[in-house]
Amino acid sequence: MRTPIIDLQHVSKHFGGRKAVDDVSLTIEDGELHGLIGPNGAGKTTILKLITGTYELTAGSVHFDGKDISKEKIWKRVRDGISIKMQIPGVYHDLTLRDNMRIAAQRYVAPRHLNEEIDRLIEMVGIQNLGNPLVKNMPHGQQQWLEIAMSLASKPRLLLLDEPAAGMGPEETQFTAEIVKRINATGMTIIFIDHDMDFVEQIAKRVTVLHQGRIFAEGTMAEIRQNEEVAEIYLGKA
Amino acid sequence: MMNKLKKWITTENIVAVALFGYLFTYPMMNSAYRTMNMANFLASIILALSLALVWGYTGIFSYAQAAFYGIGGYTYAILCKNFAGPTLTPAFLLAAMAVGFLAAMILSFFMFYGGINDVFVALITMCVTLVLETFLQQTAGPQWKIGKAALGGFNGINSITKLTFGSTVMRDKNLYIFALVLLTIIYLGFRYMERSKLGYTLISIRENRERSELFGYNVAFIQMMIFSVAGAMAALAGVIYTTWGGYIVPTAVGMTQATIPVVLVAAGGKKNSTAVILFSLFYLTLSQRLAASGTQYSLIILGAILLLVVLFVPKGIIHSLFEILDEKVVNPLLNRSEKKGGCK
Numbered sequence: 001m002r003t004p005i006i007d008l009q010h011v012s013k014h015f016g017g018r019k020a021v022d023d024v025s026l027t028i029e030d031g032e033l034h035g036l037i038g039p040n041g042a043g044k045t046t047i048l049k050l051i052t053g054t055y056e057l058t059a060g061s062v063h064f065d066g067k068d069i070s071k072e073k074i075w076k077r078v079r080d081g082i083s084i085k086m087q088i089p090g091v092y093h094d095l096t097l098r099d100n101m102r103i104a105a106q107r108y109v110a111p112r113h114l115n116e117e118i119d120r121l122i123e124m125v126g127i128q129n130l131g132n133p134l135v136k137n138m139p140h141g142q143q144q145w146l147e148i149a150m151s152l153a154s155k156p157r158l159l160l161l162d163e164p165a166a167g168m169g170p171e172e173t174q175f176t177a178e179i180v181k182r183i184n185a186t187g188m189t190i191i192f193i194d195h196d197m198d199f200v201e202q203i204a205k206r207v208t209v210l211h212q213g214r215i216f217a218e219g220t221m222a223e224i225r226q227n228e229e230v231a232e233i234y235l236g237k238a
Numbered sequence: 239m240m241n242k243l244k245k246w247i248t249t250e251n252i253v254a255v256a257l258f259g260y261l262f263t264y265p266m267m268n269s270a271y272r273t274m275n276m277a278n279f280l281a282s283i284i285l286a287l288s289l290a291l292v293w294g295y296t297g298i299f300s301y302a303q304a305a306f307y308g309i310g311g312y313t314y315a316i317l318c319k320n321f322a323g324p325t326l327t328p329a330f331l332l333a334a335m336a337v338g339f340l341a342a343m344i345l346s347f348f349m350f351y352g353g354i355n356d357v358f359v360a361l362i363t364m365c366v367t368l369v370l371e372t373f374l375q376q377t378a379g380p381q382w383k384i385g386k387a388a389l390g391g392f393n394g395i396n397s398i399t400k401l402t403f404g405s406t407v408m409r410d411k412n413l414y415i416f417a418l419v420l421l422t423i424i425y426l427g428f429r430y431m432e433r434s435k436l437g438y439t440l441i442s443i444r445e446n447r448e449r450s451e452l453f454g455y456n457v458a459f460i461q462m463m464i465f466s467v468a469g470a471m472a473a474l475a476g477v478i479y480t481t482w483g484g485y486i487v488p489t490a491v492g493m494t495q496a497t498i499p500v501v502l503v504a505a506g507g508k509k510n511s512t513a514v515i516l517f518s519l520f521y522l523t524l525s526q527r528l529a530a531s532g533t534q535y536s537l538i539i540l541g542a543i544l545l546l547v548v549l550f551v552p553k554g555i556i557h558s559l560f561e562i563l564d565e566k567v568v569n570p571l572l573n574r575s576e577k578k579g580g581c582k
Contacts (some may be wrong), residue, residue, distance in 0.1 A: 052452060078454035090449035092441070103442045104453050105436050154454050 003066070005030045005158055005189045006051060006082075011060035013046050020046040022213040028191060030157075033184040036193045039233065041208035043224070044193045044204075045087060048160045051191075052084050053077050064158065083156035087193075088164050089143040093136035097122075097146055100135055104150035117153070125149040125179050141172040150178060159183065161192035165199050177202045178200035201225075244572050254425075254512045257519075261418055273414045274482070279522045280417035287424055287511060287517045288471035293500075294508030295428075295437070296464045297358070297444030301496050302345065302363035303472045305370045308491030309341050310334040310473025311480040313375070315395040319387035323400035327481075331401060334477045335470040342469020343462060344435070350458040355447065362413040365534035367496045374488035376465040383494045394487030401481040408481050417478050421515075428511040440464065494537070500547065501544045507557020517556045 004027045004176055013021040023041040028034050036044045049055040051062060053074040061070045069077055092100050101118040109117040122128050127145050135143060144164060151159060164180065165173045173196060180203050184190050194200050200207065201221045209217040209230050217230050253581045265273045285307050292298045313334040318327065345366060350358055378391025387395060401408040401416070408416050431437045442450040443457055480486045489495065508515030521543075525536035543555075551558050568574075 054448065054452075062263070072449040073456075075454050075456045078452060084452055086449070087453070090446055090452065092445050094445070095441070101451075103438050106438060107454050150453070182530070 003030055005065055005188075006191070007045070007063040008032070008050070008129065009061045011047070011050055012058045013050055013055055014058045016030055018142075018212045018221055020163070020169070021050065024210075024215055025060075026138075026208060026215065028158075028189060030110075030189055031184075031187055032189050032191075033180070033203060034189075034191045034203045035200045035207040036191060036210060037195075037197075037200055037207055037224075038216070040208035041212075043213040044210055045067075045162055046213075047210070048084060048162055048193065051158075052082060053161060073231075078156075081155075081157035082160070083151040083154050083158070084160040085144070085147045085151045085162060085164060087166070089140075089147045091135050091143050091147050091150070094134070096132045096134055097127075097130060097138070098132045100146060100150060101153065105153035108154050121149045121152050124152065124182070126175070135161060138175070141168045141176075144168070144176065145179065153185065156188065158189045161190060163195070165194055165195055173199055244574065246347060247568065247572060249560040249568055250510065250512045252568075253516060253560070254429075257512070258425075259518060265414055270410050274410050275526070277414040277417050278479065278482050279519065280421050281416070281475045281482060282498070282502075282522055283515055283518045284417070284478065285475040286423055286425060286502040286506075286514050287421075287428065288468040289499045289503045290511055290514045291428070291471065292465055292468040294503060294510070294514070295431075295440045295444065296461065297447075298419060298461060298465060298469070299360045300363045300465070301360055301500070302342070302366045303368045303468065303499055304493075305363075306338045306472035307476040307479070308370060308374070308486070308488075309469075310338045310476030311328075311486035311490055312389075312395070312476075313328040313337045313473070314367055314477045315398045315486045316384050316387040318399040319340035319395065320385040324399050324407070327399060327401045328403055331474070331477050335473045338473025338476070339470035342472075342529065343466040346462040346465035350461040359392045364493075364496070366489065367493060371488050371492045374491060377471075392488060394485055394490075396485045398480055398484050398486065399475065402486065413478070416440055420474065420478075424435055425511055425515065449542065473507055498540065501540050501547075503505050503554075505543050505547045505555055507554025507560075509561065510554065510557040513554055513556035513560065517554070 006028045008024055008026040011024045012019065013177075024043070024047065026047070036047065038044055041139060046055060050057060053069070053072060057070055061068055063096070064077070064080060067080075069080065072080070079177050083209050085149060092103065095103075098118055100123060102114065105121065106114060109162065119128070125145050125148050127142065127149065128140060130138070135146065144166070148161070148164060152185065161180065165176045168176060177199055180190060180192065204221055207219065207224050208215055209224060211233055216233065217224060217227050264276055268276070285303055288306070289300060289303045292300045313336070314330050317330040317333060349362060354362065374389065374394075375392055377385070377389035380388065382389040382391070406412055409492050414521065425535060439455060439460060442453065443460060447457050476486070477489070477491065482570075502518045502521060505521070507513035521540070525539070528536045528539070547555060553561070
């Protein structure tokens, strides 16, 4: 058995009286490509934000690569090796594509290698043909891909993707799936959230279904598809 | 080589060369009185640039720059009163800047590590300025002394020794040149920073703090350090002002003094140091001309400018003019279809 890269133990996050995440324990192994699915309000994004430290835990602990990071600051977790592509692309609209990449990469590479590193990252994601447009002029899908490239700049071991294919057409979704698989093939662990079941099925090796802040089911996508209760609450089948 | 030169030619750079050319030749073309007067303007411009650093470049709206300006001036004055003679005045200048830096650091530590940002920083810094002004105004009694220096209430501290380097006293043309050299160093530092790693870090923080932290930037620390450096800059401006007039009074720390740089920076273009300098120079000259008919007029004009800018030119008047001239004149002349972006 491979070592767990991220280990959530009895994690809870309450907002006032609302339990966004309630006693969730989740272990993801190194190199996994793991999907988090569930209806809106299930707690998927909250779990990612608990891993990055954007939200403080109400209860429980988060271990990354065997180390308790529950109290660590966001920036420290990033430097430890956790990175995220946010649900709403966190790109800088008034800057060019390469300036965006520079912001993401300059901390992690010597100045003389910065341009090469930017080239490597945009090639890895497959957006080398876009040139260097102003980000505000780029379509939504391209902004999503750019943010994935930016998320890779810190050389993470764990990449969190919050709805990487949201708002995309079929071709763009397919391209995104290829990006995610290509990144995972380098050995990087990926946890992603998405609502598009075809997309999830195409890329996820394992899936966790969340419902009302708790884990509802876990398994391969085939197993999840056969789970009647999951179908009822989420997949829309009776 | 030609390409580099072509890239360098922008309205902002052309204006910057002309502006500093004008400033460096100013004493040769103007009387000692006007030159001395301009030295005071340069202090105000350094103060405005300290705000541009925190607000324009880093996205922290601060009302406390006047407080640090006053802290610098009062620190210098108190040290001068306690240690006679001009020999140590350069050390007092550095001490004043250090006190400004530390005061800003303490304040910003509690703000930024406490997770306070945006409008709450504006409110807290405004309160700091108000409290400091109110405190200084009530220091008229003999009990308000630091060593031999009486704080003097409304009258402040007077007859302060002028900054002196060796045998060169910083008065008239000397003070002007000293202030101008400092301004030039600060300006060049800003322009260099805009293209540096730090410049891009500040843009990142200014535009999206949460995302910056998720790229691994220690946002609270960077905000604190920038705020502290801006505090030291404002204190430097305070010392220039104090040595210029030979006095420091509570109104130098007051709300009017705090508001003027806000308008200068907003109206010029808060992300553009050249625009801030140019607009400050224009406004300060104009307001002094208007002072003959009553200072209220200049404040009314200042208020009107702020309203107009907020409503119609949020990027700032001068900065917007630079952009228009680049687009309509400079780029077509150079056959250049330049993409916008970068720090501004």
